[in-house]
Amino acid sequence: MTAKTTPEQPLPIRSVLQMVAQWIGRLGVVWAEGQITDLSSRGGTVYLTLRDPVANVSARVTCPRNVYEATVPRPVDGARVVVLVKPDFWVNRGSFAFTALEIRPVGVGELLARLERLRQIIVAEGLANADRKRRLPFLPHVVGLICGRDSAAERDVLENARRRWPAVRFTVEQVAVQGQYAVGEVTEALRKLDADREIDVIIIARGGGSLEDLLPFSDESLVRAVSACLTPVVSAIGHEQDNPLIDLVADLRASTPTDAAKKVVPDVGEQLALIRQLRDRGRRVVVGWLDRELSWVSAVKSRPALADPVREIERRAEQVDGLRERSRRCLTSSLDRAEDSLGHLRARLVALSPAATLKRGYAIVQRPDGEVIRLAADVTEGDDLSVRFSDTRIAVTVSEPQ
Template sequence: MALETSPDAPAAVRTIANGIASWINQLGAVWVEGQLTDVSIGRGTSTVFGTLRDTDADISLRFTCNRRIFEAVDPPVTDGSRVLVNAKPNFFARRGTLALAVSEIRHVGIGELLARIERLKQLLAAEGLFAAHRKRALPFLPHTIGLVCGRDSAAERDVLENAKRRWPAVAFRVEYASVQGPSAAGEVMLALRRLEADASVEVIVIARGGGSLEDLLPFSDEGLIRAVSACKKPVVSAIGHEPDSPLLDLVADLRASTPTDAAKRIVPDVREELDGVRQLRDRGNRAIRAWLDREAHALAAIRSRPSLAAPTSDLQRRSDEVVALVERSRRTLTHRLDRAGDDLSHRLASVRALSPKATLDRGYSVLQRADGSAVREVGQVSAGETLQARVSDGRFDVQVSSIEESK
């Protein structure tokens, strides 16, 4: 029951401490999963002290365990081991501390760890975090490469040395973080955020060497996976060796089998690029020379054509054709004029033969009265009338002296 206290009647610290201890000590034993840290075995003591840390949150509880129970675990447990413990909460009133009194320790089975990772994998895949369309292409030659790795680690040396061997001018910004243990995922996320905030960093590599499944568990941490998915810059995963496959490999924009492979994938080989440039230059030169040769042959073929080899030959031929046409036109015109002249002469002769003048030329004459009308009958004239006689070379007047009609 709650204590009745007031400013005038406060409770003693021992009363509160004993009350808390009495309540907590009534709790039964529970099975707890966590990661062992800060394990300490005092010399000459039979008690093991340490911390049981939550694997997904920054929460921990102190624990105590009989040394015989702790050392009986096979294989032995050490700092960083993931375990299942059967423990009873105890509150130590004198020191005001809470600890778990461990009565049994078991390793977390590999099968159970794999099953949990598989369930998390399916959950994140259903959210689309591993989708191919989310993968971003790495820059061809990044200005600065961000590297997250353990301090003085082989992974750091592999990435830096191999990258500089391939492209000596490459620049790195290295952020160190724990790559194993309960704090690894949190430190890697902090390093990732620092590199993402650096505008000069164009690609980020997260690297560590190989290890057991338990060693690589931080790289399957849900928080880290979501942080990488939300990162605005391309991320390369270079965790472990070829068989190792933490969930970080699935969410990263590029998965490298080893840190050395990551170095080969993020920067080009300067020798290969120079060879490629030389090959392209040679291909370009050959293509240009071949094109010039083809054009030169085509030009020579065009120049060898008669129209260009002897450009006046066509003109001479056309000139000869024009002269021939002119001569032909002249002959045709002359022939037609001659025929027309002959025809005109014939017609003129016919006209002349039928002309009254021709009749006059043969000695005939035409008599005309004073009004100009021709005398055709004797009845048209009278005696004493003056007529005009028209002959071939002129005219003269005549006077009718007598009239005689034909019978």
């Protein structure tokens, strides 16, 4: 392949093909996985096409009959197999093909093991975390639907959704939902609907089927496409017991396409009933509150202070009059007692007063300086004295002491 050629010195085509065959022959053998299609046999050779289950890629494989018949169970069209192949280039025809050296069927157990490994990877990356799930809109205006062509899943979703809310609109993308083209078509439809800003939610729906039929919905590329969507995605694949991997990353899992319609689109009858219940409940709350407030106002109005405010004033006036009368009586009584006490004191003073004594016929003899003479021996002849009676005073001179 590294031979230098020129327009003047070209290589014969046989030499070129031989060089290609030598280069391909050095590639060795490799295990390849795919799905068998176009199975046929002629003579001692079995011819088949090994198709990639995801991409639109296939390759021709020739298999010696003894290798084919040694495989248990014997492969048929549509079977998933792992083949040990050796690349061969046929120089005479200038064609390329693989030669099968060994064929091993891919059993359900191996498929489940692969799905479990992929499930663990998805969970480890956090693509299935609950905090990544987005809430569906309460009332979507436009719903994107990805389903099979003229499928029962499409009819179930459309009929149930429109029965629940007739005004809802759908944008339907009909794609292959099983086989070699399913992953690519579903992924492309998903990206198309996700790019449409009018679409509020996307439903991926398919009816039930075998594990192999539902394998496209566990493909890693489709799972990652669903997790990358900006629009909420509802997975409605198969029946309740079916669990493809897109159920893990979808924002909501529905057990069936009918269940998806019920979860995405609200029932107009149920919502009207709910509105009536809420309205009645609100009315009862308001009426109850008004009744309580009116009862409180009535109770306040029935209190004496508000029912007859003048009566309260009169009662207070009566209390004032009573207190005033009581004060008057107390003051009068105090004055009377004080007057009586004063009278007694006056009587005592009068009884003890010298003037009262003088009125009884006594007199007081005093010197001019006011000294009271108590004994006759205290005076001498010629002393000037003053004699005080009860009504007057006279001056005397002692003539001869007795």
